[in-house]
Amino acid sequence: MSISKLTSDKVKERADIVEVVGDYLPLKKKGQNMWACCPFHGEKSPSFSVSPAKQIYKCFGCSKAGDPIQFIMDIEGVGFQEAIRHLAGKYGIEVEEDETRTPEQNQEQNERESLFIALNFAKDFFVKNLQTEEGRSIGLSYFKERGFNPQIIEKFDLGYALDGWDHFLKAAKIAGFEEDILLKAGLILQREGDASRVYDRFRGRVTFAIHNVSGKAIGFGARILTKDKNQPKYINSPETPIYHKSDVLYGIFQAKKAIRDLDNCFLVEGYTDVVSLHLSGIENVVASSGTSLTDGQIKLIKRFTNQVTVLYDGDSAGIKASIRGIDLLLEGGLNVKAVVFPDGEDPDSYSRKVGSQAFQDYLKENQRDFIGFKIGLYQDEFARDPIRKAEVIREIVQSIGKIPDPIIRSVYAKEASGLLQIEEEIIHSELNKSLIKSNKDHFQKAKEEAEAEEKLEELVPSQGQLSFLEKLSIHEREILRLMALYAGENLADDGNTVLEYLLSETLETKFQTANYERIYGLFKGITTQGKGLDLKSLLDEFPGQAKTEVIDLVQQRWEISPHWTGRHGILVPTEKDDLAASSYRALLWFKKRYVEKLMDEASRNIRSADANREDFEQILVLQNIFLEVKKVQILLSKELGIVIG
Known part of the structure; x- marks a missing residue:
């Protein structure tokens, strides 16, 4: 079934380009239009223009352009029908169907919708389990021990999976769900060696619903509460047609507005870290869910801000093992700061230990840019060993070399020179070597492109x-x-x-x-x-x-400044x-x-x-x-x- 023209017309009439794009990008007004860095290609200065008057967007860097519906299609990677459904949900418009789609299109769309419905059913099922006797005594007790109040439990759709082989499966079948959809959603498993025997994936664990940017449940993380060495502490939903772990950040739906408003994103490791920070009044926080950072996750952050503050547990060995994430963030064009908690503490434990205000004060007083953070991390080592100091300098120079903006690179080189007590010229010399080495392929490609352009110019007449x-x-x-x-x-x-x-x-x-x-x-x-x-x-x-x-015809990159008419009184x-x-x-x-x-x-x-x-x-x-x-x-x-x- 496809969406009726009446529904499409209602969505087209109601959808506002600034509201739609604003859900994904921090827009800043300049002249008559709104501007942001393009979410579809890497760039340092905004070339993505949104026109409230014309209700269109256009990137003058990569030429992406369209209306609110096209933007959702581009940003979410979905088709027209799904974009209409997305916007209908945003604006509370009832979706009416017609029967013009092909059977294949209907099947694909129906499957995706069925997955969303099944996962939403599972979310509600796990939440309701907290009111059962088992759920109250085990799941709810765990959340209360961590200080999670009813409001925060509801905000994050926290729940509990009953300890049994098929509690969820039975409930889902009674509700009319087929095993095939439950398998594709990653909610049940087939017994090894006997595909006819299926059982619940999540059993005897508290559950953390994972939402996409739009707020739909797309997967789960589940924590065991017993000390069973044969079981992993956390299990997560597998990859599905609607859940790709490398493109998801836990808490992004709850955090996106605060990230955009405060122009900063706190990055933590686990689910409970995110929830605890919300309890402390800090809402601009997301988690990588215990995995190494990916390009997809970095691009997701960049939709809302260019500023990231990474919060590290008080474990120096763990910090050094995960510090590569800073280089990835820098390479993605983000400005990076870091905070380290006292030994043995993580964001969750420390926020509960000191309370909301003291925790917020700690973050403000202890955040350092990545240069100071890295130097502080290795200071004890290179104070005793000059050779180690030389290695640290090279590591820091390599990190600076990841920054795409040459002005910011220069500023950090100067700061590193002062903190390391070494001549700035040496830093720049090492930085140039690093840049040349890491960008060798890029330079060769640029040379080939330049040669191709020269040949093309011989064939194409000049403007005159x-x-x-x-x-x-x-x-x-x-x-x-x-x-x-x-x-x-x-x-x-x-x-x-x-x-x-x-x-x-x-x-x-x-x-x-x-x-x-x-x-x-x-x-x-x-x-x-x-x-x-x-x-x-x-x-x-x-x-x-x-x-x-x-x-592309109508959207102009440049416009006359209002200062000419406002400040200078010149009529153009x-x-x-x-x-x-x-x-x-x-x-x-x-x-x-x-x-x-x-x-x-x-x-x-x-x-x-x-x-x-x-x-x-x-x-x-x-x-x-x-x-x-x-x-x-x-x-x-x-x-x-x-x-x-």
Whole structure:
């Protein structure tokens, strides 16, 4: 079953681009638009633009563009139907189905939805188990011992899996779930050697529901409460079609708003660390769930902030084993600080030991940037051994070399020089060696690309040597831009809209650029060309790729600063102030370039006819065509205020 057009229309009408993108990125206002670093490619300065007025986004670095629905498709890696469902859930819109999808599409979509439903059922089942006699005496007692109150238990959907082979399986079957879906969701297991025998994956453990960014349960972590050496302390959900551990951070759903608001993310190791920090009033915290950091997890943090503070347990051996994560964070373009707790303490135990306020004060007073943190970590070692000091210097230089921003690298090199009491020139020398070594492949690739560009430049004319077709293409683009941006705007002259006027003046013309001709054809096929047609409703009528191309036409990277009008009182006219004049001038240029192309064709035909010694009358006809077209060019140039020979 697919989603009905009525539901899609409701979502399109309700979804706001700033609200939708703001759930994933920290947006900052600059001029009329909002800006952020693009989530789809690595960059140091924002080139991802969101237009509240046009309800579109565009990255000027990687060219990703679209409306709220396309953004969800891009960021979540889902199809149109799932994006609509996602936004319908966000805005509380009831989803209505129709029957136009293929059986394969229905099966795939139904399976994903069934997995979400099954995992949500399991979440509720484990939560309700806390109210059973076993759940209260074991699960709830454990949470209370850790100081977890009812509000925090509800906030994180904490629960308990009953100690038995198939308590959950029986309940799920009564609720109508099939074993196949429960297996794919990782909620039950098949007995080894006998696939017909199945049993619960989670048994006799407290459960921690793992949510995706949207707040849906996608998996579980479960902690054993007995001291059984034959059982692991934690077991986790396996990889499934909707749960990829390397792309998930525990607590991201509960933390994303605080991370964005405070522009910082605390990174811890375990589930209980996250919950305990929330109890201490610190909500901008996530956990890597006991695994080494991955690129996917780093990109997930970067959606919301560029600042990370890593909280380490008070175990120097453990810190040194996991310190590679700092280099990965630096390489991902994040600014990194670190906090180490006293020996034998972790974020969970220390927050419970000292209380909320003292814990927050400790974090503020003890956080250090990664340079000071690393030096402090090895200070005792290199104080006794000069050779070890040289090794530490190289390790720190390698970490600095991971930072993509050269200015930040330079700042840290200076700081390292002071803390290590070594000349800054030596730090820079080692840093250059490290950069050259680590980026050797990159430099070779850049060289090859530069050589390819040089060869291409020999084949492509420079800006001053554009062909007639290339010049025409520029003005075809301008006509389409005006059509898209001001489609339903009324022209003062005759009451026509901009779209109606431009279509009527170009209807007999074939656009020479293939993409533009295709988009032009879509404009001609628009069913509602009257007043009130805006960019949002116009884009709804275009297919995916054409929609992206139209957004590329209308979204401008630069705009006039409001200071010119606000602070300096300088009035800068815009094309919208007089759309009739803007549209007329664009048409004149378009026609002038089209005529120049015709003149070039006529001139080449004359030369060809002369070279082939065709009869005089044929050449005369071609010459007359050229002269007539030339007259039109002169008239157009005069109208544009251009003097030509």
